[in-house]
Amino acid sequence: MLRRDFLRLTALTPLAALSVRSHAFPVSTGRVVGQIPDGRPHRLELKAHSFMLDGKPMQIRSGEMHPARIPAEYWLHRIRMAKAMGLNTISIYLMWNHLEREPGVFDLHTGNRDFVQFIRLCQREGMWVYLRPGPYICGEWDYGGLPPYLLRKPDIRVRNKDDPDYMAAVQRYIDAIAPLIHSLMAYNGGPVLMLQVENEYASFGHDLDYLKQLQALWEAHGIRGPFTISDGLGQLQQQHTYPPGTALGLDGDTDFATAQTIAGEAPVWVGEGYPGWLTHWGDPDFQRGDYVATLRELLQQGRSFNLYVVHGGSNFGFSAGANAKGDYSHFEPVITSYDYGAPINERGEATPDYHAFRALLAEHATQPLSDVPAPPAAIRFAAITPVAHASLWDNLPAPRAAKKPQANELLFAQDHGLVLYRRKIPAAAAALTLDGVRDYATVFSDGHYVDYVSRVQHAKLRAGNRVELPVIVDGKTSQLDVLVDSFGHVGYGQAMADRKGIVGSIRLGNEEVEDWNVYSLPLDEGYIRQLKPVVSEPSRPGIFFKATLRLDQLGDSYIDMSGWAKGYLWVNGQLLGRYWNLGPQQRLYCPASWFRLGDNELMIFDLHQTVAAPMHGATTLHA
Incomplete structure (x- = not known):
């Protein structure tokens, strides 16, 4: 469960329904008057x-x-x-x-x-x-x-x-x-x-x-x-x-x-x-x-x-x-x-x-409550449209050879971010089977987007089984790229070895594919800092977009990402977190302290988008 x-099941159960049983043991209704942490020793006893x-x-x-x-x-x-x-x-x-x-x-x-x-x-x-x-x-x-x-x-x-x-x-x-x-x-x-x-x-x-x-x-x-x-x-x-x-x-x-x-x-x-x-x-x-x-x-x-x-x-x-x-x-x-x-x-x-x-x-208070503090200032900002800044495919590090897929934590000591599996595949048309995708993969053949696999959305994968995808082939050897994004590690129950990347196998037809070049893409500060900008407009998904937001006042804001697909958003180098058009969240909270007066840099990495969408600032989480 x-x-x-x-x-x-019980989080919202009214206590009144249990009040008879709850008084089976004596309960003190006394209240400590004036006891606050004042720097002197105090002792709580059971x-x-x-x-x-x-x-x-x-x-x-x-x-x-x-x-x-x-x-x-x-x-x-x-x-x-x-x-x-x-x-x-x-x-x-x-x-x-x-x-x-x-x-x-x-x-x-x-x-x-x-x-x-x-x-x-x-x-x-x-x-x-x-x-x-x-x-x-x-x-x-x-x-x-x-x-x-x-x-x-x-x-x-x-x-x-x-x-x-x-x-x-x-x-x-x-x-x-x-x-x-x-x-x-x-x-x-x-x-x-x-x-x-x-x-x-x-x-x-x-x-x-x-x-x-x-x-x-x-x-x-x-x-x-x-x-x-x-x-x-x-x-x-x-x-x-x-x-x-x-x-x-x-x-x-x-x-x-x-x-x-x-x-x-x-x-x-x-x-x-x-x-x-x-x-x-x-x-x-x-x-x-x-x-x-x-x-x-x-x-x-x-x-x-x-x-x-x-x-x-x-x-x-x-x-x-x-x-x-x-x-x-x-x-x-x-x-x-x-x-x-x-x-x-x-x-x-x-x-x-x-x-x-x-x-x-x-x-039930023994003295008047203090006044409710005013909320922090909030700002809106008009729609801005980012431009392509860098391509993931132009910013691949040196690969590591791996005979079979292996979890990111074991292969690279990598806790979060992306990993890319790359290999030449034969010309034979065969279904691609991905086993153990953790947690979201986009598949490319010769640089052309084929499909995606989601641990959240695909019923077979949710049940722990394999997911099959067609592979685009044109009668010659092709380059297969499987780019895997991760969510957070499972943090409750028995599934406490939730390693990321690909933890199963990759197959073409009935044959397991081995001998991969694997690229570590942690999306950490070091990786983002060394991105090489594009020299021409990229057309392949996996693009970093950048926008400049000029502010003449500061305040909290919710950045609306509803025009985007799936990825990450940084503000002035600070990673706000993940967005995904699956919802229900479409806006990411940015505190005032992460903005600055004047020019602000917003960077987006999207797994699917090749054309930038407008983004604006709102004052609430909900649309």
Whole structure:
């Protein structure tokens, strides 16, 4: 079962329907008055089914947002939005692969990676922090937050205490960030109340000792909790992966009575309550939710909760993840926007849900709520039409010889982007069979476009089988090119070896084709920087287009890509993310800080377009 399936079943269930069972155990309705992270030591304890802060009952009213999905310039604004809604806690994921892209090479400071600064801003605004540092987080993020470099080892077993390579990497990660987190714990004068151990592990495995080892790694650095887990109740009942003494967070469930029989005396709370939902490429529309009734009941009963998410942000760059079944079929990549139907939308505006939630939270507040911050400025701009700048086919690096197709991670240590398979083929007319395309391929014969194969759209490929295409031949030897684009790595469930490129075979008729020249095209900064411009108008798909946008004022904008097919968009060298006319998303969010006054460079790489389409700036995600 996919994550969206098993959690969606209960994500929007009104708590009122379960209110009788939910009172089978006593729940404190007391509220901490005036307790904020003030730089002095505070202690959160797990006592008699309740959270106790400095000996007084506390209702954690948390909303989740992720520093990695928000430009650092907007961190303070988003925190203040959550506070003004009436929350007292900010929940955050730390994405391991955002902090360590290559083994042992950490970046904890540039851009939106300085999570210590984010947490200090929460403290400055009087907000507690619930920290979810992984190592695995899911979150619809590429590979669930795990670094894709792990996939360069053919036999890696992630989320497994018995794999020495995986556990060594986890140890390195925790060794790097734990000393920073230690000083941020509430008992050391910081705002961090509690840490989560891994995430939704019962939906993956059943080794309780793995979770205990992770907890021990934190404790070895002096981080003594309290700790919590977050998972589906049915999965916990089946896998028996509740670490004794931790708080039990329910994902999309409100059956507190049953959960309490697992947690004993420890508190049971809503680890993830869903006011909205994730959207995949190919969904008919953006997902929405209705959480008002559930939130009303949680507040009336004094239940602690974490809204997932109060603000989603954006999957900039290559960070969007994907879902799939355990056999890698039914692949569902996540769109670039992580708006999520959240009460604070992608660019920081209050939605109708925000005001409804705020009214409920105000009824249960001990003091007036702060004013709602104004949203950041937004701009429109008139349509501009890019021109051809460079051709992928004129910018191929030196190839590597490969007898058979092999995953990008194993062949090139390449985590994202494109790869090209090239070979001369005989004149015989035969169907081309592609097996194991991950995730989208365009096929050319002698430079002429033949067709495409999509892991999302083609039913046979979705089911894990081969897809056949005709090959154009004209009675002579032809050059076959198979250009493969990738989405994010699957980050949930059992399909945790979702390597990219071509992971099966290529056949002509009944014969497997071997001896390929393979080209690594990662679309990273180094590759983009060295592009050689075109000298004449290219006619073959695989073109980089460029436009100059002149601005005399700055603000957020949504760049409309509805006239384009499938590809990537950069603004002043920053990769906004993927676009695809499959929808439902047609506009990509660009924060004001990525623009500049005067001339701005917009670059587009499109897999199908040979003629540029106009593009304009709007102020909303939706048309």
